[in-house]
Amino acid sequence: MKKVTLKDIAAHFGVSISTVSKAINDSYEISNDLKLKIQAYAKEKHYKPNRLALNLLNKSTKTIGVVVPNILNYFFVQVLYGIEKVANESGYNIISCISNESSAKETKTLEFFDAGTVDGVIMSLAEESQNEDKHEALLDVINNDIPVVLFDRVSDNVQCDKVVVDDLEAGYKITKYLINIGCKNIAVVNPISSSSVGKLRLLGYKKALEEFGIPFDPKLIINLTIKDDLDLLMSFLLNYKTIEGIIGIDELIAVQVLQVVKARGYNVPNDISIIGFTNGQLSKYVTPSLTMVSQHGKYIGEQTARLLINRIKNPGLPYETKTVKTSLLVRDSTKKVE
Amino acid sequence: MKKVTLKDIAAHFGVSISTVSKAINDSYEISNDLKLKIQAYAKEKHYKPNRLALNLLNKSTKTIGVVVPNILNYFFVQVLYGIEKVANESGYNIISCISNESSAKETKTLEFFDAGTVDGVIMSLAEESQNEDKHEALLDVINNDIPVVLFDRVSDNVQCDKVVVDDLEAGYKITKYLINIGCKNIAVVNPISSSSVGKLRLLGYKKALEEFGIPFDPKLIINLTIKDDLDLLMSFLLNYKTIEGIIGIDELIAVQVLQVVKARGYNVPNDISIIGFTNGQLSKYVTPSLTMVSQHGKYIGEQTARLLINRIKNPGLPYETKTVKTSLLVRDSTKKVE
DNA sequence: TATCCTTAAGGGTAACTTTTTTCATAATTA
DNA sequence: TAATTATGAAAAAAGTTACCCTTAAGGATA
Numbered sequence: 001m002k003k004v005t006l007k008d009i010a011a012h013f014g015v016s017i018s019t020v021s022k023a024i025n026d027s028y029e030i031s032n033d034l035k036l037k038i039q040a041y042a043k044e045k046h047y048k049p050n051r052l053a054l055n056l057l058n059k060s061t062k063t064i065g066v067v068v069p070n071i072l073n074y075f076f077v078q079v080l081y082g083i084e085k086v087a088n089e090s091g092y093n094i095i096s097c098i099s100n101e102s103s104a105k106e107t108k109t110l111e112f113f114d115a116g117t118v119d120g121v122i123m124s125l126a127e128e129s130q131n132e133d134k135h136e137a138l139l140d141v142i143n144n145d146i147p148v149v150l151f152d153r154v155s156d157n158v159q160c161d162k163v164v165v166d167d168l169e170a171g172y173k174i175t176k177y178l179i180n181i182g183c184k185n186i187a188v189v190n191p192i193s194s195s196s197v198g199k200l201r202l203l204g205y206k207k208a209l210e211e212f213g214i215p216f217d218p219k220l221i222i223n224l225t226i227k228d229d230l231d232l233l234m235s236f237l238l239n240y241k242t243i244e245g246i247i248g249i250d251e252l253i254a255v256q257v258l259q260v261v262k263a264r265g266y267n268v269p270n271d272i273s274i275i276g277f278t279n280g281q282l283s284k285y286v287t288p289s290l291t292m293v294s295q296h297g298k299y300i301g302e303q304t305a306r307l308l309i310n311r312i313k314n315p316g317l318p319y320e321t322k323t324v325k326t327s328l329l330v331r332d333s334t335k336k337v338e
Numbered sequence: 339m340k341k342v343t344l345k346d347i348a349a350h351f352g353v354s355i356s357t358v359s360k361a362i363n364d365s366y367e368i369s370n371d372l373k374l375k376i377q378a379y380a381k382e383k384h385y386k387p388n389r390l391a392l393n394l395l396n397k398s399t400k401t402i403g404v405v406v407p408n409i410l411n412y413f414f415v416q417v418l419y420g421i422e423k424v425a426n427e428s429g430y431n432i433i434s435c436i437s438n439e440s441s442a443k444e445t446k447t448l449e450f451f452d453a454g455t456v457d458g459v460i461m462s463l464a465e466e467s468q469n470e471d472k473h474e475a476l477l478d479v480i481n482n483d484i485p486v487v488l489f490d491r492v493s494d495n496v497q498c499d500k501v502v503v504d505d506l507e508a509g510y511k512i513t514k515y516l517i518n519i520g521c522k523n524i525a526v527v528n529p530i531s532s533s534s535v536g537k538l539r540l541l542g543y544k545k546a547l548e549e550f551g552i553p554f555d556p557k558l559i560i561n562l563t564i565k566d567d568l569d570l571l572m573s574f575l576l577n578y579k580t581i582e583g584i585i586g587i588d589e590l591i592a593v594q595v596l597q598v599v600k601a602r603g604y605n606v607p608n609d610i611s612i613i614g615f616t617n618g619q620l621s622k623y624v625t626p627s628l629t630m631v632s633q634h635g636k637y638i639g640e641q642t643a644r645l646l647i648n649r650i651k652n653p654g655l656p657y658e659t660k661t662v663k664t665s666l667l668v669r670d671s672t673k674k675v676e
Numbered sequence: 677t678a679t680c681c682t683t684a685a686g687g688g689t690a691a692c693t694t695t696t697t698t699c700a701t702a703a704t705t706a
Numbered sequence: 707t708a709a710t711t712a713t714g715a716a717a718a719a720a721g722t723t724a725c726c727c728t729t730a731a732g733g734a735t736a
Contacts, residue, residue, distance in 0.1 A: 003454070003482045005721060016687050021723060031685060046478050051453035052399075053721035056390045056692045071415055072619070080409065084436065093450055095433045098422065112431055115389035116341065116693090140384050144341045255623045262625075281410070285593045287600075287625040343693065354715050359695060369713065391693030394720050454721085 004045040013038060055116075064308060065118035066096045067109050069126045069153070074251060074280025075297045076124065079151065082301020083122060090309050092119070103129035110137035114144055120308045121146060125153040131194045133157060147311040151304045152295075153195055161311060162321040163304045165295045167197050170326040171204020174247060174275045174293060177328065179212050181335045183245030183273060185220060187237055189230075189257050190249040193223035198249055201277065205247065234260045245334075248276040254290055255282050258333065273334040288332035295326050342383040351376060393454075402646060403456035404434045405447050407464045407491070412589060412618025413635045414462065417489065420639020421460060428647050430457070441467035448475035452482055458646045459484060463491040469532045471495060485649040489642045490633075491533050499649060500659040501642045503633045505535050508664040509542020512585060512613045512631060515666065517550050519673045521583030521611055523558060525575055527568075527595050528587040531561035536587055539615065543585065572598045583672075586614040592628055593620050596671065611672040626670035633664050 006024075010017045015034070023030045023038035024047070030038075055061045064087050068076040080096060087094050095118060099106040106126050113121050114137070121141055129135065135158050142148050142160055151163040178186050188205055192198040202221070209216055219240055222233050234257065237243065246261070248254025254276025258268060266272050268288055276283055279294035303322055311317065344362075348355045353372070361368045361376035362385070368376075393399045402425050406414040418434060425432050433456065437444040444464045451459050452475070459479055467473065473496050480486050480498055489501040516524050526543055530536040540559070547554055557578055560571050572595065575581065584599070586592025592614025596606060604610050606626055614621055617632035641660055649655065 001481055001483060006723095007721075017721085018688070018723080019686055021721095022686085025723085029685060034685085046481060048449070048453050048478075048482075049723095050394075050721050051450070051455050052390050052394045053454075053692085054723080056388075056394060056720095057722055057724095059692070061390075071409070071418070077409055080436075094435075097432075098418075111386070112389070115386050116391075117389050143339055143384060144386075145339060146341075252619070259623060281590070281620060282623060285597060285620060286623050344695095345693080355693090356695080356716075357714055360714085363695080367713065372713085387695095388693050391720085392695085394692095395694055395696095397720070 003050075004042075004047050005050065006047075009038060009042060009045070009047065012041065061117060061119050062091060063093045063095060063118045064305070065109070065113040065121045066094050067099050067106060067121070067123040068096065069099050069101045069124055071098050072252075073278070074282070075152075075278045075295055078280075078297025079124075079301035079304070082298040082303075083305045084301075085298075086302045086305035086309070090305075092305075092309065099126040099129075101126045101128055103132060107137040110141055114141045114146065118146070120312050121148045122151065122304050122308055123148065124151050125155060125195075127153070127192055127195045130155060130196060145315070147308055147315065149304050149308040149311070151300055153197055155196075159319060161307045161319050163300055163307065164321065164323055165197070165300070166323050166325050167200035168204040168207070170277070170293050170295075171201035171247075172208045173204070173326070174328060175205045175208035176211070178245035178247070178273060178275065178334070179208065179214070181273060184214075185217075185241050185243050186245040186247065187220040187222065187243050188247045188249065189222045189224070189234075189253050191224055191226075191253045192249060201247075201249055230256055231260055235264070238264060238266075243272055245273045245275070248274065251276050251278040251280045251282055251292070254292070255286055258286060258290065269333050269335045275328075275334060279329055283331075291331045291334040292329045293326045294329050296324055300324050341388075342380075342385050343388065344385075347376060347380060347383070347385065350379065399455060399457050400429060401431045401433060401456045402643070403447070403451040403459045404432050405437050405444060405459070405461040406434065407437050407439045407462055409436050410590075411616070412620070413490075413616045413633055416618075416635025417462075417639035417642070420636040420641075421643045422639075423636075424640045424643035424647070428643075430643075430647065437464040437467075439464045439466055441470060445475040448479055452479045452484065456484070458650050459486045460489065460642050460646055461486065462489050463493060463533075465491070465530055465533045468493060468534060483653070485646055485653065487642050487646045487649070489638055491535055493534075497657060499645045499657050501638055501645065502659065502661055503535070503638070504661050504663050505538035506542040506545070508615070508631050508633075509539035509585075510546045511542070511664070512666060513543045513546035514549070516583035516585070516611060516613065516672070517546065517552070519611060522552075523555075523579050523581050524583040524585065525558040525560065525581050526585045526587065527560045527562070527572075527591050529562055529564075529591045530587060539585075539587055568594055569598055573602070576602060576604075581610055583611045583613070586612065589614050589616040589618045589620055589630070592630070593624055596624060596628065607671050607673045613672060617667055621669075629669045629672040630667045631664050632667050634662055638662050 006017045006020045010020045020038055023035045024042055066083060070076060084094055097109040103126055106129055130153050133155060135155060138158055149161045152165060154162045154164055190198050206216055224233060246257055248257050254274060258274055261268060261272055268274055275291045277293045279292045283290035283292045344355045344358045347358045358376055361373045362380055404421060408414060422432055435447045441464055444467055468491050473493060476496055487499045490503060492500045492502055528536050544554055562571060584595055586595050592612060596612055599606060599610055606612055613629045615631045617630045621628035621630045
């Protein structure tokens with residue numbers, strides 16, 4: 001059975017379309033008698049106003065488009081949760097798309113959003129496109145007066161609202177923490193070295209070293225891609241020097257580093273302390289449980305959604321950048337303070 | 339700058355809207371001269387046809403709506419991947435929504451989809467709504483000639499295409515496996531006891547017991563909700579009898595059971611063997627790594643999407659139910675065969 | 677009584693944007 | 707002159723709502 005429209009109902013009763021519309025919307029202009037008949041029929045036929053037509057008419061879709069680079073990353077899942085919560089509270093639906101770290105996919109999605117399908121866009125840049133730092137599709141969207149809020153992976157070359165994590169501060173904080181529990185040589189394993197996030201965390205690491213007068217040694221930094229063999233790179237690292245602390249720049253890599261280190265006979269945390277980023281499920285259940293930096297993903301999502309909805313309602317305000325602080329979740333992969 | 343429309347361009351050149359439309363679509367009816375001018379202007383102003391208008395015109399959105407109960411479950415993430423892949427290959431976008439196991443949220447989403455926003459729906463039922471087994475909103479969708487494919491958590495009371503996992507077979511298979519490696523008392527920990535999936539897996543378990551002449555003991559079955567204290571329930575279980583094998587009905591519960599069992603001083607797999615469902619990241623990185631049932635989530639997603647797209651193109655075919663077999667991934671949480 | 681006003685109950689049309697089909701005008705050709 | 711071609715305008719269609727219009731009846735006023 002095809003979807004029933006106002007037209008169909010109008011034909012059935014031999015009245016005009018506008019009469020049916022008014023009857024269904026309970027207008028005082030229609031007699032009670034006719035109203036009840038039409039409403040009953042509409043209910044029976046499961047009439048539902050066509051959203052496309054309404055959106056076109058109202059020039060508003062009550063929908064927010066979201067682009068995240070990677071759904072296997074717990075942080076982004078948390079952010080998504082926060083966005084959904086706030087969006088739903090405000091009567092917005094969300095369309096979520098995964099860019100899968102691909103610039104091309106991202107562009108495709110943005111073009112879809114730019115064609116009138118959403119009232120606003122929330123996005124975290126794919127590593128690839130953050131690397132290239134060309135954001136034509138994104139700028140098009142902003143240019144067409146569709147509000148955009150970037151979170152986490154942002155670009156200075158895009159003028160819009162932003163919600164960022166204080167990644168430099170976090171990198172600084174955990175490096176200091178490792179130094180304070182007695183780590184001399186601290187390595188960094190970075191699978192997102194070309195994203196702003198990865199860079200800032202490393203910068204914080206360097207800042208802490210400097211503060212303690214420890215020289216920076218590039219050989220302690222492992223930048224890797226999916227293709228690289230972590231086990232091999234780690235073996236080089238562990239043979240190079242005695243390492244007392246390792247920072248994993250995201251959750252999965254921290255867990256994998258833990259695996260490799262354990263497999264090579266080191267004791268965690270007695271020989272080597274490990275700290276990772278993102279407080280997800282993985283780090284909680286591995287043995288020993290990992291000390292992690294929590295970025296409060298859900299809170300970030302909420303803030304992002306609030307910022308966007310506020311901008312949809314009040315265009316013209318100056319752009320804002322909110323910085324969300326991180327917290328350190330100390331568990332069993334770091335030595336206790338001496 | 340507001341989005342530019344055909345009307346705006348027409349006004350700028352003092353020609354009609356249809357002329358602009360034809361010029362942009364490179365029609366032979368428009369002189370080369372004018373065509374080039376209009377095309378250049380359209381490009382400059384980043385003209386993009388309004389999708390809402392097109393969708394309304396064509397009565398097709400090239401969009402698929404997806405509803406999953408829980409995005410923290412790796413299985414659903416995998417399925418989503420598979421759906422996205424096939425959908426994109428066929429030129430479809432997807433809108434994914436999380437029902438969060440809530441019947442109300444599910445209904446809200448379905449009503450959104452039922453209002454002309456999508457060409458088809460893919461869904462796995464929320465535990466709550468599978469429990470109540472009332473599917474008004476879903477039936478409305480089907481009744482309005484919008485094709486639906488259910489996967490994993492399905493209902494016999496809804497007539498549509500389906501893709502299911504052979505959960506009974508899987509429950510049977512792993513129970514037999516545990517019996518064969520010497521487990522006498524096998525417990526089941528089930529956090530989704532009211533979903534079809536949870537029930538079928540338990541049924542498979544019972545079938546295996548029966549085959550080996552082992553009496554079914556209800557005290558070995560723990561059905562729990564989020565509110566329940568796993569640690570407490572496990573302590574009752576472990577004090578009740580000597581348990582040699584435990585089946586965790588999903589990945590997270592299997593990992594949590596492992597934690598509790600280890601914390602209580604048991605050796606896995608020497609004292610107790612553990613098998614879980616869903617091959618995600620968690621089970622891979624815990625110690626010992628867990629033996630799991632893989633449901634081939636990505637493949638299920640691909641099949642589901644193919645089925646839906648096929649139905650969109652060919653309505654009227656008889657409904658189909660595809661069953662996907664599982665595989666057992668043996669790792670370190672189960673004793674080796676004696 | 678004639679005129680005006682009000683009210684009830686609907687009808688009609690514009691608007692949102694796009695494409696397609698049909699129609700009109702001018703210029704060109706036979 | 708008649709027929710053809712090129713070029714573009716006009717209208718219809720998709721589904722909905724908001725706004726204005728129409729008709730008839732009844733009451734009020736002078």
